[in-house]
Amino acid sequence: MYTSKILSFNENKITYTDSNGEWEVMMDWEDPLMAASAAYVCEGGGDILEIGFGMGISATYIQSHTINSHTIIENHPDMILKAQAWAADKSNVTIVEGSWFDVKDTLSTYDGLFMDTYGDQDMDKFSTVLPSLMKAGGRATWWNSMSGSENYYGISDVTYDVYDINPPLNSYFNYNQYYLPKKQF
Amino acid sequence: MPNIYWTKNAIALIGPFGQSNFTNAREAAESSSSTVNTTSSNVIASGFIRSSGRGGSAFGFRRSYYGFDFTGYTAGTITNLVFNYTPTTTSTGTLSNRLAQFNGFGSALGSNYTDDDWWDSIADPLVPYSNAFNSADNSTAADVALNSTAINDAKADGFLKLVLMNSTDYNNFNLAVDVSNTTNWNIGSQSTGKVFLSFDYSAPSSFADINSVSEVQLSEVNGVSSWDEINGV
Numbered sequence: 001m002y003t004s005k006i007l008s009f010n011e012n013k014i015t016y017t018d019s020n021g022e023w024e025v026m027m028d029w030e031d032p033l034m035a036a037s038a039a040y041v042c043e044g045g046g047d048i049l050e051i052g053f054g055m056g057i058s059a060t061y062i063q064s065h066t067i068n069s070h071t072i073i074e075n076h077p078d079m080i081l082k083a084q085a086w087a088a089d090k091s092n093v094t095i096v097e098g099s100w101f102d103v104k105d106t107l108s109t110y111d112g113l114f115m116d117t118y119g120d121q122d123m124d125k126f127s128t129v130l131p132s133l134m135k136a137g138g139r140a141t142w143w144n145s146m147s148g149s150e151n152y153y154g155i156s157d158v159t160y161d162v163y164d165i166n167p168p169l170n171s172y173f174n175y176n177q178y179y180l181p182k183k184q185f
Numbered sequence: 186m187p188n189i190y191w192t193k194n195a196i197a198l199i200g201p202f203g204q205s206n207f208t209n210a211r212e213a214a215e216s217s218s219s220t221v222n223t224t225s226s227n228v229i230a231s232g233f234i235r236s237s238g239r240g241g242s243a244f245g246f247r248r249s250y251y252g253f254d255f256t257g258y259t260a261g262t263i264t265n266l267v268f269n270y271t272p273t274t275t276s277t278g279t280l281s282n283r284l285a286q287f288n289g290f291g292s293a294l295g296s297n298y299t300d301d302d303w304w305d306s307i308a309d310p311l312v313p314y315s316n317a318f319n320s321a322d323n324s325t326a327a328d329v330a331l332n333s334t335a336i337n338d339a340k341a342d343g344f345l346k347l348v349l350m351n352s353t354d355y356n357n358f359n360l361a362v363d364v365s366n367t368t369n370w371n372i373g374s375q376s377t378g379k380v381f382l383s384f385d386y387s388a389p390s391s392f393a394d395i396n397s398v399s400e401v402q403l404s405e406v407n408g409v410s411s412w413d414e415i416n417g418v
Contacts, residue, residue, distance in 0.1 A: 145240035
């Protein structure tokens with residue numbers, strides 16, 4: 001279970017190690033992708049839901065836009081501490097502890113949603129739950145692990161912006177193009 | 186009861202890093218790395234790993250391949266063919282495994298495993314050489330019975346080649362939960378190692394050799410009343 005792993009926070013990445021080796025959870029080469037993801041979900045301003053805090057890169061970009069509220073769900077105990085520290089001086093940020101699936105019924109609806117989890121045992125339920133979290137006209141995106149204009153969740157009516165990237169060899173994404181999914185409700 | 190130790194072996198793997206599709210990893214054109222003819226201890230002889238990562242899952246498979254030289258035993262009768270192995274105490278998860286037909290190592294075991302043997306040299310559809318068996322998480326020598334298909338294949342050309350697969354791999358069953366099933370074994374040498382076959386062997390009648398009469402024609406020999414008559418033929 002990912003949430004029981006001891007994370008290692010380095011300057012440019014978050015990792016953990018198990019019997020299969022070292023796994024990267026997030027790396028700073030994603031910065032431009034995080035910026036673009038944040039920009040898309042904040043296009044309409046309003047209330048933003050971010051599922052997964054990670055290195056806080058996207059959260060910082062979201063804060064750079066004009067929004068009303070910023071709700072962040074995080075389930076890894078090590079990450080929760082990081083998120084709380086990051087949010088301490090931000091009045092419009094709420095940190096929700098737990099799995100997004102477990103807390104979904106306590107949430108509101110949002111103008112923008114960015115889903116980027118790791119070791120998520122409820123991923124397959126995301127496409128079903130997503131519409132219930134969105135306001136009309138709301139914009140959603142998510143980390144897209146696929147290599148082309150398709151998405152793991154099978155969400156329909158999605159458009160993609162393509163970004164050329166050159167990630168270092170890592171355990172989760174090794175393509176040279178990132179297809180950023182855009183779904184508007 | 187003769188023992189035959191491995192002539193060829195290989196420990197091979199693919200993923201989990203960079204393998205986001207179960208089938209693509211399992212049936213890949215090439216393993217991502219392999220070690221041939223190892224005598225090492227505590228190797229991962231088989232395994233299946235599923236790890237939910239970033240926006241999807243990563244899949245890893247580990248297999249080991251073995252070739253045995255039966256050329257001294259093709260004329261007689263082989264029974265009770267058994268695959269012997271010695272596990273270690275570092276295995277993880279579910280240790281259900283299966284042995285199946287492998288067609289690599291070239292003719293007469295003249296070639297080493299290469300990465301493109303990973304899937305292409307496994308019989309398709311899979312041909313089982315054993316029932317599913319559990320490799321224990323201990324260091325006690327163990328064995329698993331091989332079936333008549335394995336015996337027939339060993340006798341057919343004098344070589345038996347097989348692959349050890351985790352049951353998830355063998356059954357082509359993509360688990361919906363994260364697992365790390367790794368079966369660890371000691372391999373050992375080609376003469377006194379931990380991986381070998383044992384069996385009962387009945388040599389053919391010496392009459393066949395003496396008189397050039399095939400084994401299936403022994404009734405003709407048996408019908409002769411005395412050595413003198415044979416020698417007079």
